[in-house]
Amino acid sequence: MASHNAFSQSQEKEFIEIDPWTKTQGSGFLNPPYGLPSKYEKDVVRVIPSPPPTFLTASRTPLQNLHGIITPNGLVFERHHAGIPDINPDQHRLAIHGLVDRPLIFSMEDIMRFPSESRIYFLECSGNSAAELKKASNQSVQQIHGLLSCCEWTGVRLSTILQECGVRPEAKWVLAEGADGAGMTRSIPISKVLDDALLVYAQNGERLRPEQGYPLRLFLPGYEGNMSIKWLRRIKLGTEPWQTREETAAYTDLRSDGKALQFTFPMEVKSVITSPSGLMKLKSTGFYEITGFAWSGNGKIRRVEVSTDGGATWGVAALQEPVLDKALVRFRFPWIWNGNPAVIMSRAIDTSGEVQPSMDSVLKAKSANTFYHNNAIQPWRIAANGEVTNGR
């Protein structure tokens, strides 16, 4: 109909009016020469605990504001054990010793001469989502699950460098030590090191950020974040784990019998809806794209299922290509909200066949002492007024 082929009167007015920013010359290059987000996005930042503890130790990624699978470097979560060291890359060295034929010390220039690889991998702290094991909190997805990011990491295979040193056949474990004040140190099975461990010097195209281990970090795809030692200064090969502080006093899973499960390395299959999510508000009924992330330290994501009725029925979400090994996968699920209260949740299945568990099964499987490795399904409750809260 001809009458349809015209703007409404109010639209016509809006259409004809030229915005003020179109009537003037815009600004030149925004300073500094290294760009920054728009001033209108000033709230899209990492959050730190409030009130901040004496020693600030973690900041969280605004998952609810992310799009796609890449986390921009300015928003990648942080976890330090003794703050961020200020390392001059020209003076930084990596020493490799222990059960090798030729102990060697490498400068950054030495390391970067070797063949490199670039891979998109997720990074998750083993303590991510941990507080939920004690008590459901009414917070944002950033506060609850924000110790999670995904970048394109570039580095040299540790196996390539170890070849230069000559690995002795009796070497079964590898010690990695950071140059931070904590001397952060972990033991890693040599099978993982020879499989896919990277000496990473760049993330998302540019050199590592200081808080991410500049100038050099270890990266263990799919393993709990703290093992990807930042500010890497030393690699030692031995026959057994070293039983360091960070694998005895911390990062173990205490069971109800008082014994601790040690060396639970891979981050198990998990997913979370980032929109709609905690503290958001749906302004009206109608179409919404439910979206979020799925990932697994054991391989690729095979399927993500979404429920909008509290788990009674499930549909299959679309996975955004490329679906990469040990990377965040963006899923999308179309939904029409009719205005009734609803509980939405996602459940991931990986190529190893593992299914993301409910919080009930996680709590049943783990003891009350459990702190790490919470990969439970996260339900979000949507009230009739559109307010979104933790659905547990």
Added chain:
Amino acid sequence: MASHNAFSQSQEKEFIEIDPWTKTQGSGFLNPPYGLPSKYEKDVVRVIPSPPPTFLTASRTPLQNLHGIITPNGLVFERHHAGIPDINPDQHRLAIHGLVDRPLIFSMEDIMRFPSESRIYFLECSGNSAAELKKASNQSVQQIHGLLSCCEWTGVRLSTILQECGVRPEAKWVLAEGADGAGMTRSIPISKVLDDALLVYAQNGERLRPEQGYPLRLFLPGYEGNMSIKWLRRIKLGTEPWQTREETAAYTDLRSDGKALQFTFPMEVKSVITSPSGLMKLKSTGFYEITGFAWSGNGKIRRVEVSTDGGATWGVAALQEPVLDKALVRFRFPWIWNGNPAVIMSRAIDTSGEVQPSMDSVLKAKSANTFYHNNAIQPWRIAANGEVTNGR
């Protein structure tokens, strides 16, 4: 031998000495809460012309400092026609009119309610590498080829939004207009629009940077950069191209007979070695990984070949996975430099079968008036002292 299993005396000293940054508590979260690169990377920035013209119009990506395929947002090249407008996203509108059943005006909130997609695509200015057509310059790969970047772009398919408006069957061309002071405007065939055009609101996980079109830009995968209209405010559907300033007075390929070739949209198959590249210096003989980018506006990269003897013989480079449609592809080629002068170059072949041409064939095929669309092979000359210069 046992004697091999020990550091040399100087290495032993280096090994035992603990660096100063390991002896102290590091810093807390670096400010601002939105992170920045290390101070030691202060030279890794976009470059602008020197001396800067009255109206700054372009900055270039430091390709020689990139790793992997993602260009971090702070380093993505810029090209403005009237500076960067300061747009309040809450006030920004997109109008769609012309040959549609229902002309509509959308707010950013309206647009972001639609189903989204995320894709990794390159973006290249049609004037990239243009100066080389006139005269070989002894500059860096950033100065010569830096109007090139690659990001993960997130947005809504323009075809989805057009469905809301109802496209009339006689509509064959689409006009896209920017809200900058230039009112940057281009005509696009509707086939491309319905195929894969995106209304992009995010890049590399976060909202668009101001200089990239915040809050909304068009994105035409594989097409010359200027057509992906930034600060998008208006879409009109019609039967013929509008013959705007930017497709008549500019962005046409002037032939020797005085006629201009118009609407040469896709950026043809191309590659460039970014390391070693112009103005670098090889410090010693021995192993180097030759690396760079390949891309094609017509599809995927099928193969990249590298020559280290000025084009006499070629080897096949390794392509870093994932190899994505219309995205930068990172290639790597192992090389041992024996200290003799050498000329290295790369040549890309895409899935449409097109082979990147030599500069001679480009100059032969185009007229002396040609300025845009230079996809010629870039040779780099390595002198006996290791200095790298333009090899033409």
